[in-house]
Amino acid sequence: MLCIALVVPAAPAGAADAYEPRVEVLQAHCEVDFAHADAVAGSDGLTRGFISYFGTDCNQRIRWFEGSGSSWDTARTRYRGVVMATAHDGTGTWVLFANAGGIRVGRRTNAGVERLPVRVDRKGLGGATFPSGDLLASGGRWLAVWSRQVGPGGEFAPTELFSAQTLGQGHCFSAGLHKQRLTHNRFNDDGPTLAPIGLDDATPRLIWERNDGAQGLRSNLRAGWQPFDDCLWRQRRYTAFGDLNTEPDSTRGLEARLLTWRRDGQILVDGGRAFPRRVLGNGASPRISHTAARTHVAWITIGTHVRIAQRDGGAWTETDLTPDAVADQQLVAVTGSGGKATVLIFSPGTDRLTARTQS
Secondary structure, three states, X not given: OOOOOOEEOOOOOEEOOOEOOOEEEEEOOOEEEEEEEEEEEOOOOOEEEEEEEEEEOOOOEEEEEEEEOOEEEXXXXXXXXXXXXXXXXXXXXXXXXXXXXXXXXXEEEOOOOEEEEEEEEOOOOOOOOOOEEEEEEEOOEEEEEEEEEOOOOHHHOOEEEEEEEOOOOOHHHOOOOEEEEOOOOOOEEEEEEEEOOOOOOOOOEEEEEEEOHHHOOOEEEEEEEOOOOOOOOEEEEOOOEOEEEEEEEEEXXXXXXXXXXXXXXXXXXXXXXXXXXXXXXXXXXXXXXXXXXXXXXXXXXXXXXXXXXXXXXXXXXXXXXXXXXXXXXXXXXXXXXXXXXXXXXXXXXXXXXXXXXXX
16 A cells, blocks of 8 residues: 655744743863764753764863753763763763764763763774764663664775663563664664653654665665564664655654654654644754644754744744854754753854753
């Protein structure tokens, strides 16, 4: 049976709720070319995350940050490497990161204590590409999925997906830590994103990008899921192979799992059972969050601006969060709490991480 997904084209959107001015979260004391960072919102309304820098005179020390509105706290951690993903579960803030010694999962407790990180992969940095990944945490346990290069080929070696977890149940956890390889093919599997586990569905859900690497001609999205009773990943194609479907980011709403991604230069959002697919505009690096029946999608425009779209009561509105920007902006994350969005933006020109929060 052939199923065709309806895509609603972008329509003129009104202005969303006002946003407070940008406030500084932290300042990098080096000349940053690119920041590696992620952030999530906790049930207490605070946004928490980790950030690392790549550039001139930048060390590999990872920084932690926490806050909301105009009030933010930061701290330097003992962890060193490139931040891949962040999660929060009430016991603390978790980080998936990579360095020359491998890929690890660490945690900073709510009391500020950094736990010894668990190494999930002996191979980390050192290849032609940075590894990518995502992380879930619940009740002091976690699930990590990441992509890295495998086998010979140098810069053209394919990337494959791996996972490790303490989250789950069943015979596969007799050793305490369950690891597995998810993909085995000649294409690249990159950019995994995990949707938060819901009360109505405890099955981890995964979306990632399968592409033809340096050719840059073909890329589709694939979906995976893992029932906790056997801990084995299933997968299927999510988008038609042939379009350039890239940069997925997912979250969970009250009614359905939500996804945003880039297709042929346009930003799309899929509301599952909640609302139809919609084209938001041209751009890159989309990020999505959901809070109190509101969905927020932020992205970088062709003109280096950060825009955010909000769906509330079936109506979409948009706001330019960086109207005065004259240099490149890097979108780190969009989080949500109490119906309000917080958008974290890194500016390489000023080497600052800033936040804008809805009024």
